[in-house]
Amino acid sequence: MARSQATGGGGVATFVANEVKDEALSQATGGASDIFDLTKLGTKAIKEGIGQIKKHLSSLDQDAANDVMIDRLEKIANGEIDATEIDSNYFTHELGEKKLVDEGMNQQKAHIETLKNQGIEYDKNAQNKLYTKEALGAGDEAFRKAAKN
DSSP: OOHHHHHTTSOHHHHHHHHHTOHHHHHHHTTTOSSOOTTTSOHHHHHHHHHHHHHHHTTSOOOHHHHHHHHHHHHHHTTSSOOOHHHHHHHHHHHHHHHHHHTTOOHHHHHHHHHHHHTOOSSTTTHHHHSOHHHHHHHHHHHHHHHHO
């Protein structure tokens, strides 16, 4: 599905904000953005997005990398740390993925489609655009511990 089909011709962020019917998120997109810019979103919009992301992730297996990224988003919302491009990519990606899954697309297809809509190539380096090094390290460590058991 092309971006215009998946998003109605607008960017991923606009599509998601319109579909989740959140006024703060809708106002934050400016109507054409492909990525939510967390440096320009207000606390209310970020917190609403975090709630939507947590709801989405609750249907998946627990993942240490996602836990680190959610923690980062909460710190951004509370003004404790500054947002990075990776944080904005993650935020946008998880909201876009949630929307597609909610529409009936399977998780893997939704993940790939959302990457495509964000302009991120689906390859081994895609995770580096969605997760900080700290988050990836936490995910690797959790995997190593699980493999020992």
